[in-house]
Amino acid sequence: MKPYLKRLYSFVAKVFVLCIFLVCTSNGMSAQRPLNVVFFLVDDLGWTDLSCYGSDFYQTPHIDQLAAEGMKFTQNYSACNACSPTRGALMTGMYPARTHLTDWIPGWGKQYSQFALLPPKWKQHLEQKHTSLPEALHAAGYTTLHLGKWHLGGPGNLPQDHGFDINIGGSKRGLPASYHFPYGGAAMKWHSSLPESQRKDRYLTDRLADEAVALIKRQKEKPFFMYFSFYSVHAPIQGRKDLVQKYKQLPAGKYHKNPEYAAMVESVDKAVGRVRAQLEQSGIADQTLIVFTSDNGGVRRKTSNNAPLRGEKGQHWEGGSRVPAIVHWPGITQPGTVCNEQIITMDYYPTILEITGVAGNADHNKNVDGVSLVPLLKNPKVSLGRDALFWHYPHYNVFVGIPYSAIRVGDFKLIKYYEDNHTELYNLVDDLSESHDLTMSRPGITARLKKQLEAHLDQVGAQLPIPNPQFKTPK
Numbered sequence: 349m350k351p352y353l354k355r356l357y358s359f360v361a362k363v364f365v366l367c368i369f370l371v372c373t374s375n376g377m378s379a380q381r382p383l384n385v386v387f388f389l390v391d392d393l394g395w396t397d398l399s400c401y402g403s404d405f406y407q408t409p410h411i412d413q414l415a416a417e418g419m420k421f422t423q424n425y426s427a428c429n430a431c432s433p434t435r436g437a438l439m440t441g442m443y444p445a446r447t448h449l450t451d452w453i454p455g456w457g458k459q460y461s462q463f464a465l466l467p468p469k470w471k472q473h474l475e476q477k478h479t480s481l482p483e484a485l486h487a488a489g490y491t492t493l494h495l496g497k498w499h500l501g502g503p504g505n506l507p508q509d510h511g512f513d514i515n516i517g518g519s520k521r522g523l524p525a526s527y528h529f530p531y532g533g534a535a536m537k538w539h540s541s542l543p544e545s546q547r548k549d550r551y552l553t554d555r556l557a558d559e560a561v562a563l564i565k566r567q568k569e570k571p572f573f574m575y576f577s578f579y580s581v582h583a584p585i586q587g588r589k590d591l592v593q594k595y596k597q598l599p600a601g602k603y604h605k606n607p608e609y610a611a612m613v614e615s616v617d618k619a620v621g622r623v624r625a626q627l628e629q630s631g632i633a634d635q636t637l638i639v640f641t642s643d644n645g646g647v648r649r650k651t652s653n654n655a656p657l658r659g660e661k662g663q664h665w666e667g668g669s670r671v672p673a674i675v676h677w678p679g680i681t682q683p684g685t686v687c688n689e690q691i692i693t694m695d696y697y698p699t700i701l702e703i704t705g706v707a708g709n710a711d712h713n714k715n716v717d718g719v720s721l722v723p724l725l726k727n728p729k730v731s732l733g734r735d736a737l738f739w740h741y742p743h744y745n746v747f748v749g750i751p752y753s754a755i756r757v758g759d760f761k762l763i764k765y766y767e768d769n770h771t772e773l774y775n776l777v778d779d780l781s782e783s784h785d786l787t788m789s790r791p792g793i794t795a796r797l798k799k800q801l802e803a804h805l806d807q808v809g810a811q812l813p814i815p816n817p818q819f820k821t822p823k
Contacts, residue, residue, distance in 0.1 A: 488704070554588070
């Protein structure tokens with residue numbers, strides 16, 4: 349080929365490649381663009397509160413479809429049995445014991461004179477010294493969107509103070525006064541992406557879905573991180589009226605029976621479906637990582653049922669912290685896969701950073717307790733190689749929760765109670781309902797796990813409950 353023809357061919361080829369690149373970029377198809385992330389966090393959703401997790405009454409077709417297309421985890425744990433600590437763990441990737449944000453904010457307001465212990469002086473907001481997940485993503489060019497419940501502090505510590513570009517519905521409040529408009533008046537008035545005519549007379553969960561859909565429609569140029577943090581299914585137990593009537597006409601299940609709660613669960617499901625539908629309509633579904641989970645276990649009394657798990661939100665048994673988790677990573681997670689590896693809230697921080705290719709803050713990352721789930725998402729049968737999971741709750745609460753710490757190693761879970769320092773040991777594979785204490789019959793394992801738990805608490809600087817000088821031992 350003659351030199352001038354060679355140069356002309358090279359020029360035409362470069363122009364062609366550039367044109368293809370520009371066309372792909374304009375259509376959101378660039379292979380260089382990082383994945384979007386949508387993180388659904390439901391409040392108080394129990395381990396069996398979805399159809400795909402065994403509910404015999406609640407209907408969740410959209411979330412079931414997400415599980416059918418992605419990966420479902422059978423041993424996913426919240427970082428705490430209460431909401432604020434888990435939310436802080438998600439934002440930081442750190443154990444609540446490390447950040448000292450160990451109870452829901454502001455904690456139980458009860459007088460402690462009748463209790464043997466006092467809570468430590470714990471943090472009642474998410475400290476800004478930590479590099480939050482949205483801060484890490486924002487620094488890498490992501491648009492960061494918060495919708496719904498925050499509950500990690502008030503003015504000065506709101507979502508917009510921790511890396512979110514947009515905050516819709518996030519405040520210091522942990523629950524609405526009502527799920528029906530106007531949701532409790534001035535305290536629930538917040539910035540909106542919707543015109544005034546679309547804000548009124550909407551059930552709260554539907555309203556947040558409206559807001560999410562509107563925001564997704566606007567995301568054109570940059571990747572985005574959407575944290576859709578439901579107020580549902582937290583009290584007050586108020587379903588959308590038409591859905592309540594639907595469930596009142598259906599036969600109750602053996603374990604799940606409450607029509608109001610069933611309606612709330614279905615509203616969450618519909619919101620998930622609407623967000624996924626908009627991702628499809630916007631042509632970015634195959635560029636969006638989706639995570640779905642809960643902040644703590646379900647409320648059992650008069651609301652739902654965590655069977656076969658023992659206990660509920662606020663308590664130290666499995667019902668307080670084992671919760672659903674589903675991850676859909678387009679092109680990576682194989683449809684309908686189930687993973688039995690033990691995972692926990694803090695794992696989502698390093699997982700999302702690795703998947704998006706975001707480095708985060710190196711100093712912060714040194715103290716991240718989570719482990720990336722990327723190997724599991726590629727192959728659910730591999731092991732993360734983690735030695736143990738831990739929980740630390742130096743508080744009392746309205747759910748008859750008491751100060752404790754716990755460790756899970758393999759099949760075994762040990763619980764240490766601070767009032768009298770006694771322990772309980774359970775084999776969760778043989779005894780999922782935690783009905784047979786093995787402390788006396790397995791003294792070697794009991795001693796080893798107790799020592800390992802205490803070493804962990806010392807390593808993270810955990811705050812311990814304090815003896816109450818006003819407490820008088822009952823005669």
